[in-house]
Amino acid sequence: MKSQDDTASKKSNFINDLIKADLESGRFDSRVQTRFPPEPNGYLHVGHAKAICVNFNISREYSGVFNLRYDDTNPVTENTEFVDGIFEDLEWLLGETLQREPLHTSTYFDQLYIWAEKLIQDGKAYVDSQDGDTISEQRGGFQKPGTNSPYRERGVEENLNLFREMRSGKFSDGECVLRAKISMDHDNMNMRDPIMYRIRHENHYRTGDDWCIYPTYDWAHGQSDAIEKVTHSLCSLEFDSHRELYDWFLDQLEITGADRPYQTEFARLNFTHTVLSKRLLKHLVEQKVVDGWDDPRMPTLRGFRKRGYPARAIRSFCEHIGVARTNGTHEIELLESFVRNDLNKAAERKxxxxxxxxxxxxxxxxxxxxxxxxxxxxxxxxxxxxxxxxxxxxxxxxxxxxxxxxxxxxxxxxxxxxxxxxxxxxxxxxxxxxxxxxxxxxxxxxxxxxxxxxxxxxxxxxxxxxxxxxxxxIDGSVALYERLFTSEHPGEETGEALDDVNLDSKTLLEGVKLEPSISDLPLGSVVQFERLGYFHLDATGPTFFHRTVGLRDEWANIVKRRKSS
RNA sequence: UGGCCCGUAGUUCAACUGGCAGAACGCCUGGUUUUGGUCCAGGAGGUUGCAGGUUCAAGUCCUGCCGGGCCAGCCA
CATH class of the missing domain: 2.40.240.10 (Ribosomal Protein L25; Chain P)
Structure with missing residues (x-):
């Protein structure tokens, strides 16, 4: 398995090709800068790990800059619990302390506001005083062009006044929005006069009550990249259709040359027997299917940590799988093989x-x-x-x-x-x-x-x-874990992933017999119990181990084969 | 249904930009072994989604089709 370690680092992929080309052409004056922009509304999972590694490794490889940026534009769902959690998990994953302070989109609210006024002044944005449903209806459909808002042709002065009133709190939530004035019959739905600001009389965890209008992702993201001097703005495939808008905003602000970032999309990470959507993960926690975000069965970074997965193994895995534009699903066994491979060399036997x-x-x-x-x-x-x-x-x-x-x-x-x-x-x-x-x-x-x-x-x-x-x-307890979802692709039968939840995914073994030297083991150790697998000593209980992953088991294969034939 | 993206071993990715289709994981066989682990050697597995076209030569270029994904939040 030697090449699992060696081949990893310098795999060629389309992003590396792009960067090399940019370096050669001098597009960014030889700079490379990436960022990881999570929204602090949940905990990090393995899918994020891939994005983190891709961005971080690129900055490493080209002696560039990497930043963590909280994309905190929606005060309704975001909070400091997640901010702190993300930071902690990120440093754990990277195995080092971040060299630069985390950044926040909310830091740029002032600049974003100034730019929004500029767009209004240039006749590129307008205040729409319709409600959400109406705006949604007017957007049209895939082969049905949208219709212009009756407020689309408001004058610059009126728009400016209205926008300032929005900002000052004159209107209640949902009464009006600021929209970019692009085209209502564009093939790309994201270009049909997208919303730039919405009204939210909500306390923001960083800016408090300074603002009652908040920028949308589309309006904030590219501009934040530009402010930070990001060169390569990497994101997942579903943002492909947003790239046109990303570029449009930069065009209007005349951000050009070496100051102008560009977006490149790559496939996000998926695993068999696993769900990674925030909605589903949250459901598992709230319905107490698992014991919280850090349950060892969860694909969250803190879940993996509690299970005993070494961060280094996750990093090797991420480097190994590379980046591509093809959407696919990795076998969870591949990740496990990286965990075993790492632990085989590192873990003491007991x-x-x-x-x-x-x-x-x-x-x-x-x-x-x-x-x-x-x-x-x-x-x-x-x-x-x-x-x-x-x-x-x-x-x-x-x-x-x-x-x-x-x-x-x-x-x-x-x-x-x-x-x-x-x-x-x-x-x-x-x-x-x-x-x-x-x-x-x-x-x-x-x-x-x-x-x-x-x-x-x-x-x-x-x-x-x-x-x-x-x-x-000495006596102890061990928690054994099976896959959280029975089917390879949760929901493939019924369309509802939760139908495939394995309700028997955790087995607690009490009265486990351990060799005496285990009493000297520091909390947090991951050891190999000979012939059984790797186990993580954790504070969940007195002398309590989580099974990280079992050893490869030839006998189990023989039994399985015998059963199926 | 319109637009965009993507189809290479079971899975995930390579293939120096047109030159003998490879790797990892998984699977199988054998060797070593005081872990049925590790390690070592080998094997099976492919009509590169399909059909045409260009070319001495196509996974790579062109056309059409098929299949999958994404897009109609005041989420990101």
Whole structure:
């Protein structure tokens, strides 16, 4: 999997091609500046991660500038909780502190207002005193041209006065708007006299009650880019049809040459078994399908963090997938493979038994305890070793014993010998069962010659299983997670994604048996429980782990294949 | 229905701008292994959406069709 790391950085893509061309032509005097412009009305998710990485990496690669800009033009939905959350998640993702202070579209409200007056003065904008429904009707349809507003031909002075009255608070919400005067029969609906300002008597989290009119996205965005000297304004594909308007505004303001940014769209990120729309994510939180925005099943950045995904793995993933204009859906397994790949090298190994089954070694000296040396990380020589207590009473994984073994199952079963990792070879001699015929205790003998797991006679054993000494084990809890949505493309059947919610996506395991060294683990650690997967120690409860992702599992594949054939 | 965008392995992307269609993930086989993990070697998988055209040569250029996406918020 080596190329998962190496190929990543310098992939060619159409945006890099554009930038190289701009550098060659000197279009921006050799400057490259990008930005990430989230609206602070929700938390960041993986889709945003791609946009962040694309913009950030470009600035890196061309020694340019990258800014975080809150696109805070709508006081109704935005608040500081999201502002702070976005900042925190962004720095976590990037793995570094932002070099520049975050910017805000609201900082430019004054300049935007001055420019709006200029447009009015130039006869390029007018105040429309109709209500929303009327304006909407007049916009026409896809093959039906719009009709002009009766207020479209108001004079400059009247427009100016009206606009100033709008600003001063004379009108109530919705009474009138400022519109760009372009064309009501344009093929591009966004060009049919788009709205520039609407009235909102609303407190803005930054500007307070300074304003009661707020600029729309279209009016604010390109101009904010220009004010900040952004060169490459990258956004997602659905803004394609807004580009014409973006350019139109810059034209009217005569922003040209090296000062004029241009918009380029690329495909946003989608995943199988996942929804990324703010509406749906919010629904999951509000209906308590999940335990908040940071639930480890959520595709939010804080959800991923809580689950134990390393930010570095998400970054590698984003670099790997590149940018294109093709809309598509990534397999969630690809992201998971990046997480495993990262954690395989970074995570220390521990032994933990999730579903304990008692093993008694009948020929073990009564009361005897040994200390075994275990390797912390076979992928990292510097990680060292640790001591693990071994005794005649152990827990093994319930799944590691099968009374009547299926073909190709080569873990423990009656009469069979396996290796206890770092311990001894043991052979199952007897099974003790409850009324329901469930094994509750396994009796084994051990071979004292196989200390450390090596047989001096060279005999081989098919399986090595993990274990925890019963009297030394510490108890903990583990949360196992499945996909939040059962279908690959949520809603593909019914059209409603929520119909495919997996209501059984979380399994809480109590009384999990952990090797003693886990009590020294700092909160926030992500470790590999050998043969099980990666787990994140979190403050959700005392000694509480979230399963980040399982290991690849050949046996599970065999079982699955057997079932489907 | 009008306009715009997009169709290359199962999936996501490459293919130096017209020159033998490649990679990653997934899948399969084998090797190594004290994790059924990792690692290593190999394999299957393609009529480049379809049909024409230009050319010695087309994934790449042209035309038409088909399929998917986006656009009719005082959201972004």
């Amino acid at each position: 032994m933990a038994v999730l579903k304990p089954l008692l093993v008694t070694i009948t020929n073990w000296p009564e009361g005897h305890v040994e200390t075994r040396t275990a390797i912390n990380n076979p992928e990292d020589d510097t990680a060292g070793t640790r001591e693990v207590p071994f005794s005649g009473s152990l827990f093994i994984e319930r799944d590691d014993f099968m009374e009547n073994p299926e073909p190709k199952y080569y873990r423990l079963s009656p009469g069979r010998e396996v290796r206890l990792r770092y311990g001894y070879f043991i052979t199952c001699t007897d099974v003790i069962k409850d009324d329901q015929e469930n094994p509750i205790e396994i009796l084994c003998t051990y071979d004292p010659e196989t200390s450390g797991g090596k047989a001096p006679d060279g005999r081989k054993v098919k399986a090595t299983i993990h274990w925890v000494s019963a009297e030394h084990a």
